[in-house]
Amino acid sequence: MANKITLFKRFLLISFLTIISYNGFSSEEQPHDSLNAPVEATSAVEPHDSHNPHNGEKSHFNAGETIIEHVADNHQWHLFGHTSIPLPVIVKTDKGTEVFSSGQFGHGEKAYHGKNYTYAVKHGKIVIVEESGAVNEEATANLWDFSITKNTMAMFISMVLMLLIFLSVAKAYTRNAGKAPRGLQSFMEPLILFIRDDVAKVSIGEKRYEKFMPFLLTVFFFIWINNLMGLIPFFPGGVNVTGSISIAMVLAAFVLVITFVVANKHYWQHIFAMPGVPVGVLFILTPIEILGLFLRPFVLMIRLFANITAGHIIALAFFSLIFIFGEMNAGLGFGISIVSLVFTVFMGALELLVAFLQAYVFTLLAAIYFGAAVDEGHEIHNHVDDHAHAH
8 A cells, every 4th residue: 555655646746747847848938049030140139028128019929939949959958937058069161160159149049250150040950141140051051060959968868877777787786696686776677677578589589689689778778768858847857859850760770770780581582582472473562572671660760759749749739728828818728727737647647658658669669670680480489470379
């Protein structure tokens, strides 16, 4: 009974922190990189303040900009209000490399005069501008942006966290050899054994699974930890890392490259000339199989990107209804807030489950692709169907 009460308290705490996270994101009226604002090279752009006397009227809450700011990458790490952590900007142009702080851009409202060019942020990207404020298209086309963005910094933090966890667990196994696991070791061991026994062995085979374990464990914990970090409402959390299409694409590309590297003759034979199939049918079947090679990692990418991003967008969209209806009528906004609050608690709890499931599904499908690539076609331990028949 005590354990159930403890778990319930933890659930309430996590749900409360998730609500604060969404509330913090939704209360921002304007993204700090001013995605749609014009950029001036010689003077700061007038900020879109809700009570700007130059505007003459109060600006309306923009739900779309608030949601996009949360799910998109940024050159600054927003904390609260108008407070952000500036990150390093590293750009390479035809005149050389320049390094400076993204704080030079203010909140995307100013331009930075470098030694080679004048730089500004427009539509979330760094561009080269003229003194008049117009974008220098030719120079911008030759600009390579190697900046440490919010997503990049969040990945560095998660990698450091993973190193601390696994090095600590490894030392615990060495120090407590032959003893029952304790502390962090007792938490990590079931997860590691789960990936080994229920994912790698079943999908790849007991004879070949070991060489894939480092990658499978790394990608599982990388996705899971970043998913959980994205639900934390304060620094260093709140970043939509695995919901970035570029990061999901790189993870899927790793799976594709490893599959090509480890694939054996039997695998390629089934792709280009499936045994027992008439030659005429191969003209139809072979292109489909080749297309399937690239569709599998593409589906991995889209599934991870869409599921993680969709949860954030849906919850933020419902929470934004509070401010949209609140501008119409305070009582109406209060009524909608009750519904939005309940739904946000539900979405927060659901995203905790989705955080684990997406890491598991990505790892499982990667293991299945690896198993198909190394399968010889005649070993019983390499076939899930054979295991089922054996039972």
